[in-house]
Amino acid sequence: MVSDDLNEKELLENLVSSRDGKQAFSVLYRKYAPRCLSFVLSMTKDMSVAEDITHDIFVKIWLKRDLISKAGSFSSYLFRMVRNAVMDHYESNAIRRRYASRQAMVGEEFRELVEEKVNFDDLQLIIFKAVSDMPAQRRRIFTLSRYEGMDNKDIAEKFGLNIRTVENHITNALADIRMALSKI
Numbered sequence: 001m002v003s004d005d006l007n008e009k010e011l012l013e014n015l016v017s018s019r020d021g022k023q024a025f026s027v028l029y030r031k032y033a034p035r036c037l038s039f040v041l042s043m044t045k046d047m048s049v050a051e052d053i054t055h056d057i058f059v060k061i062w063l064k065r066d067l068i069s070k071a072g073s074f075s076s077y078l079f080r081m082v083r084n085a086v087m088d089h090y091e092s093n094a095i096r097r098r099y100a101s102r103q104a105m106v107g108e109e110f111r112e113l114v115e116e117k118v119n120f121d122d123l124q125l126i127i128f129k130a131v132s133d134m135p136a137q138r139r140r141i142f143t144l145s146r147y148e149g150m151d152n153k154d155i156a157e158k159f160g161l162n163i164r165t166v167e168n169h170i171t172n173a174l175a176d177i178r179m180a181l182s183k184i
Helices: 008-015 021-044 047-063 074-132 136-147 152-159 163-182
Strands: none
Touching: 008 021, 008 074, 021 047, 021 074, 047 074, 074 136, 074 163, 136 152, 136 163, 152 163
């Protein structure tokens, strides 16, 4: 039977014993868990988190009892574990917040991209309608100039027109498009 009066070193020796291990662990838990909980609570200000971290630490102690039994000072080892667990808790929360923030940003960027695409498609539709409503000659000249990349001189030669006439048709076509766009 393991007594509560044993010193830290004796408790750690009994911790790895198959006969007295569970009892030694119970004594360590009763002796150190309240301090551990209090310390974690002072750092996290959240009882539920403090309890979870404390329980996790003591589960690790049980699982690593062979290693921990060789520690020089259990209390120092324990409070290093506590400090690291609290830091891990804050780090994982920070990672979660960054992830959520990035997801929100990506969602916003996607929404803006969709909105821009819709606006772009709407503009293209308005421009297409404005071009299709133009007189035939103006529409052909504008299409060759803007959509097929022909220069004004080549367009003038193709239709047997003066270059100034081609320029006037393009100017009027752009005015038609501006007028259509001003209505939105």
